Every structure is written in structure tokens, then in C-alpha cells.
Amino acid sequence: MIAIQKVHSFKTAFDYNHKKTELLDPKEQAEVLAHNFLKYDRSDIMADVELLRQLKPNVKNDGYHVALSFAKEDVLDNKRIVSIAKDYMQGMGFDPDANYFALWRHNDGEDHEHVHVHLLLTRIGFNEGKAIVVSDSNNYKHSEALCRRIEQKYGLAVVRSSDEAQDRAPNKDELEMVQRTGKPSDRMLMQEKVKLALNQSDSVASFIRKCQELGVYLLFNQSTTTDRISGITYVMDNGFMAKGQKLGNMYKWNNISNRIQYEQSTDSKAIYEANSRTRVRFADLLSKGDERHQKRDDGSWERTKDHHAESTDYSRGDQRIERNGDEPEPSGNTSGTFGNEERISEDEKANRDQFLDVAGAAISNISGFVGGASAYDIDDDELKRKRRRKR
Template identity: 40%
Template sequence: MTGDQVKGKGFRGALNYNLEKVNKGVAKWLDTSFAQHDERTIMDEVKMIRVLRPNLAKYFYHTSVNFPPHENLKDDQMLTIAKDYLEAMGFDQHQYAIFRHFDADHPHMHILVNRIGYDGTVLSDSKDYQRSEQIIRKLEKQYGLTEVISSRQAKERAMTKNELEMMKHTDEPSVKMKLQVTIKNILNQKPIAEQFISQLKAQGINALFNQASTGFVSGISYGYEGMQFKGAHLGNAYKWQAVKNAINYEQERDRTAIYQANVRTRANQSERTGQSTSTGATERTIADTKVTAGNRNDVQQGTGKLQDQIGKANRNNIKAAQPVGEHSGQPIISNKKHRGERGADLSIQQSGRQQMVNSAILGGNLIGNLLGVDNNAGDMDQNAVNQFKRKKRCRYRP
């Protein structure tokens, strides 16, 4: 099994995504804590719990659990695994919804959870990616499922979606794959550290070591074709801890060679930066780095498509939503002198500004809307939240 996780500020986008799949007949409900299966009832129940923690930004948790194609589990088996997963993650007193999807070549399910519990406590998200992976490994053994190598055990990082697409267009291996193959061949020769550096350089790879003033080295990264990769981005076999055990390395003997390698690499980086600025290639460099340097999804085992797919389901709500109020988007100017009139006028200004902000949010990108606040102003009892905040401020007023 693999897990692809998303945390955000809005429940509605992910809910609509799954409900749309159900309406199209490519998904089904497995279980839920909500009284009914319609959007309005679910959002009403969510806001009742959310008001307990109105200042919590990311209260929403969503994960897709994916199984290999040959493990076509029955609904009750998948539901049992889902509930065990929720309990092990600590979501045993939280609102949830579980869907099974049939729109891919492998069985998978989507789990939506409110991080705010029924008693108002919030489940910590500290190291939740690592915890999720550990739980999935245990569930594989418990139910006799195909065991997947964990990200900690994997010696090489798999290609990302962007790298696969690039390979299709260029019909060439990705830069990361080239690096992995080249470095692996050099390491298999078991060279001394100075030879390792020179052989990398001969292949166009500039090594950059994290070297302290004492000569101690704690990390390594590789520069290749204008891009920089940390060892961890290539895989565990390319981290310094593994590299120094694969080569003949002595700290005192090799500290000068490593220092000189760092000087050359930094000089090349400075030269490349200057050329990029003068030729207008900065945007390309930034784009390549985003594709290859790795991101949080590299740590996860998921497909990385979850956010994009959910964002599409929220498009109709974004287009349909409109600013409310005659002052929306218009600045309010007043010359009234009376204190009461000025106070009322200030309130109108604040209302206008708030509606302008809401309008800006609605016009943002899809992912921003998905992970932003829920679009419809009726999703949450705002009056209750405002009253809660006013009481909290009055409590500390001298």
C-alpha cells in the first residue's frame, strides 16, 4: 500500500471531488460519521465542530490509500483497513468520510478527516508522514498484503510525475537517472575520496560537501547540467553516510581535496548564476530545480496527483461564488464628524475590505481555493466565531 496525504484549510473541495465521483458511478461510500451523505448536511456538521477551534487554519486531513492492481479487496476488507488506519493515526474521535474509487487501474480509497475532535482537541500533525508510512507497513503485514519497501529503505528515489513526462517528450533519461547511474558506477570501483571527486568531475558532476572547519563532513550534494541535487534526493545510496562507506575515505587525509572540490563547485555555481542572469535563463533554471530538487511528495509514496484532481472538482463552486453586498470591491469615503457616524462608517469600510478579500480569494488558483478557506460563506457560522473572538478579547481587557 501507499499513501498520498493532503492537509488544508477547506473541507468542501475534497468533499465535492468525492461526491462527484460517486454521482458519476466511479466511486462509492464505504462509511462515514456524518448523519447524511449530502454536502449541506456534512458541511453543517463540520462547522459545528470547527467553531470549537476557530483560529486553527489547517483543520482538514485527506489521504488516498492505494493498493497494487492484483489486490482487489472486497469492500468490507478495505473498510476494516481504513478504520484501523484512522485509529492508529489517532483519528478515533473525529469526523470522517471514507470512499472507494474505481477510476484507476488499481484499487484505492479516499479518507477525509476533521483534525478537530468532538471535544475540541486537535490531533498533532507532527511527523504525520512518517507515522502514516509506519502504520501502512504494519497493516500490510497484519492483513497479508503486498509489502512495499519504505522510503527509508529505498536506495534510489523513484522518478516523479514531471520527470516521467519529460522523458516521454525528450525520449532521454531524466537528469536524476543519469546521476544515479553515473555515481553508482563510480562507487562500484571503490575509489579513494580524491579519485571519487575527480571521476565525478570527469563526468561533469561537481560535488559539494557540507564540511565543517574541523574537516568533518556531514553531507554531500551533486551539481549536474545546471542543477543541484542533495544526496537524499537521489536516494539513500547517494547520501554521504553511504558514500563514505563505499569509498576509501579518511577525514584528515582527504579534507584538503574536499575543500578544494567545494571551492571549484561554488565558483562554477557563481559563474552559472551570472550567465543565467545575462542570458535571461533564470526562469528555466528555477523551473528545472523545482522539477528535480525534490519536494515533500518525494518523502510520501503517493501518486502526487491528489491535489490537482480535487482542485478540478471545486471549479464550479469557484465560478458560481460572487461577492456579497453593495459595497463589495468599492472603497468607502466619509467626511462625517460625529463619533457614532465615524464608527458606523468604519464598520462599513471594514466590511467592504473583507468582501474585497473574499473576492480575491475566489479568483485565485484552484489549489489555493482547495487548501484555502471553504468558499461558501454559509459553511461556517461566522457570527458565532466573531462572538467567540470578542468574548476572548474582552476577557483580557484591563
């Protein structure tokens, strides 16, 4: 089960789902499965929700909106779906006796074989004579663990958690490229190089050295006042650049530092020198904004919003969350938007096994390319396309 969350306006989310119930095409029409209002009437529902808003006028994002998507092999009737949704809402801290909710089954996905429902709840509730607000703190981890418990309870197909999904799988474009050219993408090549360096390293210094030997330069997000590391970016000889989370959980700094012997007091110098080499080597690239840095309040360096938006393709586990208004933006990239542009996809369906099947004999092991040829030789077609687009 995949849960894609968004904390935003209850009214906006309700109207999005409600409009789908009014569509004439039965293949596109949404179905109301459950709710706890006196009756399913938009005017009455909006009036009830407005009364709650008046109790907590400072809560801007009063709606908790989650899309639950199930695997093709999950056989679920409406009664079972309602039961799962109620378990989910209660597991996330909502009380059907205190918080309003509505549940819709959608039939407009790309693959109609996949069950896809939307659950909308009011974050503001009323219990024992007082207004309460359900917190959205730590929603990501909470929801992920809850999904695993629900899968086990109802015998659903198991989705790997984000902690288990160490390698981010190739996407559709990358698979097509491998099938067409027999060559891995820059990102796939970088994954293999960094993985090889990590497997051959037992310290930060050796990891930095091994990566450079394979043509991958490291840029640590290192505080200039405390030397604390809060992230890592990889840059290949050809200028391809990716944050650790774009490659997968294995490549994030927290996991890297757990795999090798890292001591801030002894490794800060090696990290500082690695940063200096990377900035000198790729000065032109970084100055153009592909990896522009600005100083933060804590003295560390961070990338500008433009690059952040471009390179933070979230290494997804089983769900994502979006926030706006008065609530802080999460660190990962958010996807799976709701509204007219809604597109709910499966959880990166392409995995390493599929990649190998598609690539066939042309590329049975990406690791064979590592160290045997330059990134330019391996991915020349892709580089040419990139240059043409830049012109």
C-alpha cells in the same frame, strides 16, 4: 498500499470528494463507503465540523486527507477496504469516537483495475469533555511504517519503503528515450557515475576525486559558520544538475556520509575546496539561476525557490504529504494533489528491470558508458532538444 497525505481544509477536501458522488457517469462516480456523522448530508456535516472549528479557532488546516491506492493484484471488496481504512486512521492517531471521518471509493483513475479510496478526517476531535487536535508531526515515517504493517495484516502486495528504494527508477520519458535512442538520460548516467565513485571510495576526499574523474562535480550545502553539511548537489560536465534526492536515497548526503569515513573536523577543508572548484567551473550556470545560492540565517547556502521547485523531484517511497497555511513545508517535493487537478499515480512503476527490458540489446548495462565517453557523446540528442527549447 500507497498513502498520499494532505493536511488542509476539511471543507475543501469534503467538497472535492462529495462532488464526485454526484457525477452521472457511473464509471466516474465516487461511492461513499463509510462515515460517522449522524447522516450523510453536506449541510449537517458542515455544521458539525464548524462547531469543532470554533473549539480550536487557531487550527487553520483542520482536515487530514489521505488517498489510499492498492496494487492491481490486491482483491478487495468494500467491507475489507473499510476495515483497512479504520486500521489506518487509528494507526495515525485518530479515534472514530472522537474525530469525524468519511471514506469514498473513487472510480476515476487512469487504471480502473486499481482500487483507489479517499479518507478524510477532522484533526480536531472532542473527547472526555474537551477538544483535542491530532498532531501531524512525523506523519511521513509514521504512515510509511503503518502501510507496511497493514500490507502484512491483510496480505496486500508489498510496496518498498523509501529507505529501501535506494535508486530512483527511470520515469516514463526516460524509458521512452532509451527505447528510441538506446542512450540513457543525464540523470540515469549521473546515477551510475556517482554509484561507481561511491563503490570505489572509502573517504570523502576519495569520493570527491572519483566523482570528478568521472565528470561529476559536487556542491555540498556547507554551513559557513559550523561547517555542518546538510545536503549535496551533483553537477556533470555538460551542466546537468541534480540534488541527491532527485537521484535516489543512496545519493543523499546522510546516506553518503554513512557509507564512507566522514569526519567533519578533518573533511571540512576538502569539502570547501570541492565547493570552490564547482562554483568556479560552473560560474555562468550558477549565476543564471540554475543553481543560485543565498545565505541562510545559520550561515549555510541554499538554493532559490525557483531551482528548488525544478530539481526536487521527490525520491518517493510509498506516499507524499502536502501542507499549507500555518504548517511548515516539508523538505521533499510534494506531489499527488487533490482537487480538480488530482492525479494519483502508482509508485514510480518503472524500475530498473523494466528499464533493462525496454532498452534491450541497445543498452544492457549503463555502467559501460561510464568513463568510456563524455556525457555529450552519450546524450547528444537530449542536449540538442534542451538547447532548442532554450531558444
